[in-house]
Each structure stands twice: as C-alpha cells, then as structure tokens.
Amino acid sequence: KLVTVSVIKADIGSIAGHHKVHPDTMAAAARVLAEAKRKGLIIDYYVTHVGDDLELIMTHRKGVDNPDIHGLAWDAFKKAAEVAKELGLYAAGQDLLSDAFSGNVRGLGPGVAEMEFEERPSEPIVVFMADKTEPGAFNFPIFRIFADPFNTAGLVIDPKMHDGFKFEVLDLYEGKYVILNAPEEMYDLLALIGTPSRYVIKRVYRKRDDEIAAVVSSEKLNMIAGRYVGKDDPVAIVRAQSGFPAVGEILEPFSFPHLVAGWMRGSHWGPLMPVSLRDAKCTRFDGPPRIVALGFNVTRGRLIGPVDLFDDPAFDEARRLAQQIADYMRRHGPFMPHRLSPEDMEYTTMPQVLEKLKNRFVEAKDYTKAGQGRTQGETYE
Ligand code: 13P
Ligand code: 13P
Ligand code: MG
Ligand code: MG
Numbered sequence: 001k002l003v004t005v006s007v008i009k010a011d012i013g014s015i016a017g018h019h020k021v022h023p024d025t026m027a028a029a030a031r032v033l034a035e036a037k038r039k040g041l042i043i044d045y046y047v048t049h050v051g052d053d054l055e056l057i058m059t060h061r062k063g064v065d066n067p068d069i070h071g072l073a074w075d076a077f078k079k080a081a082e083v084a085k086e087l088g089l090y091a092a093g094q095d096l097l098s099d100a101f102s103g104n105v106r107g108l109g110p111g112v113a114e115m116e117f118e119e120r121p122s123e124p125i126v127v128f129m130a131d132k133t134e135p136g137a138f139n140f141p142i143f144r145i146f147a148d149p150f151n152t153a154g155l156v157i158d159p160k161m162h163d164g165f166k167f168e169v170l171d172l173y174e175g176k177y178v179i180l181n182a183p184e185e186m187y188d189l190l191a192l193i194g195t196p197s198r199y200v201i202k203r204v205y206r207k208r209d210d211e212i213a214a215v216v217s218s219e220k221l222n223m224i225a226g227r228y229v230g231k232d233d234p235v236a237i238v239r240a241q242s243g244f245p246a247v248g249e250i251l252e253p254f255s256f257p258h259l260v261a262g263w264m265r266g267s268h269w270g271p272l273m274p275v276s277l278r279d280a281k282c283t284r285f286d287g288p289p290r291i292v293a294l295g296f297n298v299t300r301g302r303l304i305g306p307v308d309l310f311d312d313p314a315f316d317e318a319r320r321l322a323q324q325i326a327d328y329m330r331r332h333g334p335f336m337p338h339r340l341s342p343e344d345m346e347y348t349t350m351p352q353v354l355e356k357l358k359n360r361f362v363e364a365k366d367y368t369k370a371g372q373g374r375t376q377g378e379t380y381e
C-alpha cells in the first residue's frame, strides 16, 4: 500500500519583520488540517514553522501533485494569511502570489516536496526545513549524504547502497532536468550542482531498485513573480535506514555550516546554521540562515514523532562555527562575496538604485576599453 508524504510551505506573514511565524496563524492552518484528517482526506499532519515560513507536513494515500491535497494546503495558507492580515503581521500573505488556484500550488508561491512510496516495516524519515535561503542550499548536504563515502559509511559498507544513487538535477532557468549517476558521473554532477542558484538536486533514487530516497522543493519565487518577493526558503524529505543512509549519516553534513545564498533581503551569502525548533527564528541580520531537521516514523501512514534532531549539543560546535562565519562575512558589509553577484541581485530592488546612476556616466578618455587599441587580428591568447 502506497503512502505519500507531502511537505508544503509558505510564508504567510511574520511577527516583527521576517523573524517568526505567529502562533495564531499556525493554529488557523492546523484547524484546516484537523478537519481534513477528520474527514479522511489526510491520514496525519504536523504543523510547524522555521523562521517566517509556515510548514505543513502531511501524509495521505493520494499520491504526489494531488489537487485535493494541494487545495487543502492552499486553504490552510489562506486561512492563516487572513489571521496574519487581521493581526497586522509583516508581509501578510507574502508567498501567496496568485488568487487563481487551479489544482496545484506549484507556481503560485508555496514550496513543495512530496514523495510516494511503499511503507517499509519501519519507515524513518527526516524532514528538513530552512529559512533565509534557497533550494540550491540542499545541493551540498544531499550530495554528501548520497555520494560521499567520507560522509556516508553505508555507501561503502551496506550492499543495498553500494551501487550508489541517481540524482535528478533541475536547471531552474531552462525548466529541464538531467539524471546523473553517482559514483560514476560524480564529477559531472558536481560541475552542475556547484552552481546552486541554477542547478538544484530535485530528487534522489537508489540505483539498485529506483526507490525514491530524497526530494527537495525547487520553487523559485522571483521567477514566478518576476521581482523580489523574499527567498524561496526550501524543504526536503529524506528516507533513512535499512538500505538508505542512517539518520546520523543524513545529519552529518550539517556539522559543517556551509555558505548559502539568502540571509538579509535574500541578497547575501551566509552560513547555514542547524538549530532546534526553539531557535527556529531569524534575528541577526535576519538570520543567519537556519535549518531544522525533524525525524518521524511513518507507520501505516501515521506520523510518529517528531524528534527535533538538531536539538543536541552534538551540533553546538557547528552553531559556534556558524556564528564565527557570520561575524567574518558580515564584516564585508555591502561588498561581494558577502553580497550576492550581480546576476543574483537582478530580482532584488538594487537595479532600481543602479538605474538612477545610468545617466551620470560620461566617456572616460584616458581609458582604453578591452578590445580597443590592438591591431586587427591580434588576440590575447
Ligand atoms: P540499518 O539502518 O541497516 O539498521 O543500519 C544502519 C545503522 O543503524 C548504523 O548506524
Ligand atoms: P523571507 O523569504 O524569509 O521572507 O526573507 C525575506 C527577507 O528579505 C529577509 O531579509
Ligand atoms: Mg518573510
Ligand atoms: Mg522565510
């Protein structure tokens, strides 16, 4: 019997800036899901938040991309956004970019990670949820979990994993994807996913039997809205144990707070800090970018848990290092590479500032432009 896990999230407004979801808005969303559970549309749910992103974790039997499930999430966000508006919360309804719901929330603003599978006798999963960053932030840890034997001992030791994994890599600019196999095509894979603003790991499959192992949300808000409307704070689902990486192997990459794009105004590189739900709020420079990991067992569709996996002194050093990196990066102020590159600033409000200066530029007579002042046919090579 197949079960589907759907994690659907949206920023529907936040108390005091882009800091944290208000409990009353979570309660409004939870009421909608409770009713759907009572009616049997979903089997189980868990509502939570990371920073200003409201997260709906749901289980059901309807498969991925189901209009009823997406409609349910949309209703829950709408109800929560109404409360946010009533409370005057900041950026109420931020990620609900369209009123035209027609069967699927993709393309409307919310982020979606869903997978359908046959439940194993014990089905442990980890749900990751991040704020103040983008889907490509998962490239680094997902690669390490499923392709790096220095991270995941099981790739070497466990015969079920020893063949490796298949990576579905999405080109966000072209809307195309490619499947690459690790370990054989590891260098090709890295050549793509090292550009996380464009190429994102969307799904991972176990090679020996094509079982789904992981899925990441990949919605890019600026491509939907055509302007900066906050960051596409991503979520991911990863299956664990008996033929998949152990939970400890899945968490291990987060002991290194790698640099991700997002943070203040979605315009800065900063360390991804693993935190407990208690610390899932964004304060310093609207960050630093944070990630929460919740562990569940999916049992006959029910969500047993969660356990708050980063609520552990074992991640204190990662958090401390993240603070040090935050200090170091912040001291660059408005300079790259703390601030994102010009291409990535295109959708922010900065082009408006640069536009103002355009007519102030005059020809520089004492400067020879590249390509000028050379005899014809001469090249730099
Ligand atoms: P299994 O998931 O196969 O039980 O083994 C992995 C493990 O628990 C080692 O950490
Ligand atoms: P969010 O996407 O989390 O709303 O971030 C908005 C922002 O610009 C924070 O500085
Ligand atoms: Mg926000
Ligand atoms: Mg957010």
Ligand code: MG
Pocket (backbone or CB within 6 Å): 011, 229, 230, 231, 232, 233
């Ligand atoms: Mg956002």
Ligand code: MG
Pocket (backbone or CB within 6 Å): none
């Ligand atoms: Mg075991």
